[in-house]
Amino acid sequence: MLQIGKLSLEQPTVLAPMAGLTDRALRRLMDEIGGCGLLVSEMIAAEGLRRRNRRTMEMIADFKTRTPQFIQLFGADPEALAEAAAIVSAETAFAGIDLNMGCPVPKVVRSGAGAGLLQDLPRLAAVVAAVRRSTPLPLTVKVRLGFNKVNVLETTRIIAEQGADAVAVHFRLKSEGYTGNAHWELAAAVRDNLGIPLLGNGDIMTAAFALEKLQTVDGVLIGRGALANPFIFREIAGQTTSENDLGAYVRRLAALIEEHYPEKKRLGKLKAFTRFLVLSRPGSRSWKRRIFLSQDFGEARGFLEETFPCR
Numbered sequence: 001m002l003q004i005g006k007l008s009l010e011q012p013t014v015l016a017p018m019a020g021l022t023d024r025a026l027r028r029l030m031d032e033i034g035g036c037g038l039l040v041s042e043m044i045a046a047e048g049l050r051r052r053n054r055r056t057m058e059m060i061a062d063f064k065t066r067t068p069q070f071i072q073l074f075g076a077d078p079e080a081l082a083e084a085a086a087i088v089s090a091e092t093a094f095a096g097i098d099l100n101m102g103c104p105v106p107k108v109v110r111s112g113a114g115a116g117l118l119q120d121l122p123r124l125a126a127v128v129a130a131v132r133r134s135t136p137l138p139l140t141v142k143v144r145l146g147f148n149k150v151n152v153l154e155t156t157r158i159i160a161e162q163g164a165d166a167v168a169v170h171f172r173l174k175s176e177g178y179t180g181n182a183h184w185e186l187a188a189a190v191r192d193n194l195g196i197p198l199l200g201n202g203d204i205m206t207a208a209f210a211l212e213k214l215q216t217v218d219g220v221l222i223g224r225g226a227l228a229n230p231f232i233f234r235e236i237a238g239q240t241t242s243e244n245d246l247g248a249y250v251r252r253l254a255a256l257i258e259e260h261y262p263e264k265k266r267l268g269k270l271k272a273f274t275r276f277l278v279l280s281r282p283g284s285r286s287w288k289r290r291i292f293l294s295q296d297f298g299e300a301r302g303f304l305e306e307t308f309p310c311r
């Protein structure tokens with residue numbers, strides 16, 4: 001069992017935050033599938049939350065799940081982040097807060113947020129301290145190995161000192177984007193240096209790889225691998241999946257997209273999810289084409305229903 005502050009996770013596995021993807025629809029679906037220890041939201045702007053921006057409030061609307069959910073906040077201003085964290089604690093059912101210190105998107109970095117914080121350690125410390133003071137909820141921070149050079153031993157030490165309950169490390173530099181392989185060889189050194197749980201992240205595409213990495217870290221975050229194979233968490237937990245499960249998954253995904261999004265956004269969302277799903281599944285290339293060639297959501301949905309009839 002993995003302990004993050006006062007929260008005990010049933011499994012040491014986490015659905016990694018992914019903008020535009022770990023939305024309410026996908027988190028609901030991953031909760032229904034089961035096997036995952038913790039679900040993390042898309043990154044949410046602290047400023048938007050603090051100002052109660054309508055779109056932001058829609059993105060954070062919560063719902064009952066069996067699996068605990070964290071909200072991921074991003075921003076560069078300690079006070080804005082602290083205020084956003086206080087709102088989350090008082091007004092939502094999120095079980096905890098994760099702070100984004102890894103996003104490499106230029107606009108985010110230029111504002112000093114995301115991976116920008118890895119270059120400004122006094123601000124990084126002030127952010128964690130301010131959020132820690134503002135919320136009793138379990139608090140995690142997600143970093144990369146560094147900006148242009150590795151400083152993960154220093155950043156994770158500061159994060160632990162300022163009161164975070166766990167750290168998640170994507171084992172790449174900001175400057176590496178998503179290229180090359182994640183540098184898992186650094187995991188043991190980071191963990192040895194840290195008094196709080198270490199969650200490792202990067203390139204986990206199979207249950208076997210996750211189980212191997214769980215020998216050196218306390219938990220794993222899985223992003224793209226969970227979109228490619230939505231049953232990966234069940235497999236890690238030793239639960240079986242049947243051959244029919246994938247059809248049920250895509251049909252349910254389409255239904256949840258319909259529930260959560262207006263018509264004009266639905267097809268784009270379905271494509272965004274299936275783009276990753278097709279990576280590893282036999283026969284999936286042909287549906288990808290059908291979905292990508294669909295003119296509207298209704299056509300894609302009809303195709304999925306035909307291909308995967310309810311049994």
Ligand SMILES: Cc1cc2nc3c(=O)[nH]c(=O)nc-3n(C[C@H](O)[C@H](O)[C@H](O)COP(=O)(O)O)c2cc1C
Nearest residue numbers: 016017018019042043100170202203204222223224
């Ligand atoms: C489309 C996409 C969106 C992402 N959005 C976020 C985000 O909002 N916050 C964050 O901390 N990381 C984000 N990430 C990074 C992932 O959480 C994760 O660190 C990265 O994909 C490596 O893990 P993986 O190999 O398991 O996918 C994103 C990644 C992708 C591919």
